[in-house]
Amino acid sequence: xxxxxLISTYYADPPGEGYAEVWFDYKEERAHIKYFNKNExxxxxxxxxxxxxxxxxxxxxxxxxxINIDYWWQRTGAKKL
Numbered sequence: 088x089x090x091x092x093l094i095s096t097y098y099a100d101p102p103g104e105g106y107a108e109v110w111f112d113y114k115e116e117r118a119h120i121k122y123f124n125k126n127e128x129x130x131x132x133x134x135x136x137x138x139x140x141x142x143x144x145x146x147x148x149x150x151x152x153x154i155n156i157d158y159w160w161q162r163t164g165a166k167k168l
Contacts, residue, residue, distance in 0.1 A: 090112050090113045090114035090115070091110050091111070091112050091113075092110065092111050092113065093108055093109075093110055094109045094110060094111050094118070094140065094144070095108070095109045095144060095147070096108050096109075097109070097147045097148050097150070097151035098151060099125075099150075099151050099153075100151060100152055100153065103125055104124075104125050105122065105123050105124045105125050106122075106123050106151070107120050107121070107122050107123070107147040107150050107151055108120065108121045108123070108147075109140075109143055109144055109147050111140060117134070117135060117136050117137075117138075118135050118138070118140050118143040119132055119133060119134045119135060119143070120132070120133045120135070120143060120146060120147050120150075122150070131163060133146070133163060
């Protein structure tokens with residue numbers, strides 16, 4: 088039985104610029120976000136071991152809406168594809 092479940096997907100604004108998927112691991116009881124670019128290529132996974140699912144959902148939505156996006160790139164060290 089799979090322990091990971093896709094909870095939600097947040098699409099970037101403007102449309103067509105990528106999306107973020109929020110996943111929850113029921114065995115480990117923690118969430119993570121998988122980030123995809125406009126070519127649907129995953130470019131980063133962000134772990135949230137000590138945060139609530141609501142917090143992770145908010146983080147994905149903020150990324151999709153470009154809220155604090157410069158801070159996100161700096162904090163995560165992710166590379167733009």
